[in-house]
Amino acid sequence: MIEAWAVRIPKRQGEERRRELIQDGVIAGHLRPEADGDDLLIPVTESPPGTERALFREMQTAPPLPRHEQVGGIAIIQENDPRGAERILAARPSTHTVLHAEGAVEGEFRTKTFSVLAGIPTTRTTYPEYGHRFTIDLSSAYFSSRLATERQRIRSMMNDGEAVCDMFCGVGPFPIILADRAGWILACDKNPGAIHLLIENLTRNRTRNVLPMLGDAARLGDIFGERFDRVLMNLPLIAHQFLQTATVLTRPGGTIHLYALQEREGEYRDLIQSIIPESTINERFLRSYSAGKWHAVYDIRKKKD
Structure with missing residues (x-):
């Protein structure tokens, strides 16, 4: 028990008076109010008129949870x-x-x-995001919840009826979130486990305008050509290696979103300009990834013919 100054008030006035003391900045928040008959003793940090000394128990605070x-x-x-x-x-x-x-x-x-x-x-769970629900199996396919806000940003940039290609779709968070704005979406991944979960999630979310494709993204340009208004490249470690394919897939005036892990601002800008000349590039910081490295996205607008 700890001795401290206290304000004595009737219990029926306890909550109202406690709020006033909090607003005045004088309540001792580390101590627990104590009952004394019909009164309540509230611990305070000062000794204004009418206070008295009393014994209080410390508030028990739980240790912080592991990150x-x-x-x-x-x-x-x-x-x-x-x-x-x-x-x-x-x-x-x-x-x-x-x-x-x-x-x-x-x-x-x-x-x-x-x-x-x-x-x-x-390793299997259900993940909710903006009114959608995704089946995730972390041992079968990579998934991070940290791009939920980014998916909404891309959705807000879209025009209704766009043709979209997600070159590395995983279990489908980008295609399913964007589907209500798109005309159709090609969702490609070379991981069979990811495609199985994608198909499950398409059914679960009643999404009918996404075409799942099990395959190597490097071959997409040979199959589809300049067909898409928007191309997503969410494979941060090596997505830049597929830029040539992405530009083949994107119509003139279309947009490519290149996600990258980088150690300096503008690290991939020269590469982008060499592969997609006269493009408009907007670079955005997304989040810290590790010491000296962060997750960024380059919004790349191809020049119109």
Whole structure:
């Protein structure tokens, strides 16, 4: 117990008077108000007229939760911390599983290896975003919830009826979010697990104008040519290697969105200008990725004929 100054008031006035003390900036927020018969003793930091000394218990504050990314009912932490995982599970009733990411994205299909630290042993969950619901399996296909705002930005830029190509669609967050503005969308990925989940998500969200395609994005230009008003390149580590294909796919006056991890501002600007001359380029910072590296997007408008 801690001795401190107190304001004594009738219990029936307790909440109103407590708010006044908070507004005045004199309430001792680290101490818990105490009942004394029909009165309430509220701890304060000053000793105005009418105060008295009283004993109070300290407020118990929970320790901060380990840093984690929330994807639907799954929390992903970078440290192998079983106790921290249990605290996340206890603090978040909607969380059913806590995973530890054992390494970075790797392999041809951009997946991670996870171990289950707490909860249900699964890597599968449902993720809600702006009125849509996505089935995610983190062991089968890469997914990050951190581009939800970016997907809305792209949607706001679109004209109704656009033809869109997502060269690296994953489980379908961009195509499904953009579908109500598009005429049609080609959604391509070379990962069979991603395409299976994409088809499931198209059905779940009743999306009928997206064409799923299992294939190598590098071959898309040979198949489709200049057909799309907008091309998405969300493969930040190597998307720039596919710029030549992207420009073949994009109509004159169309837009390419190149997502990249970079260490300096404008890192890919010269490359873009060399492949897509006379284009208009707008570079945007999205989020920090690691020390000295951040996630950026280049909005590239091709010159009209």
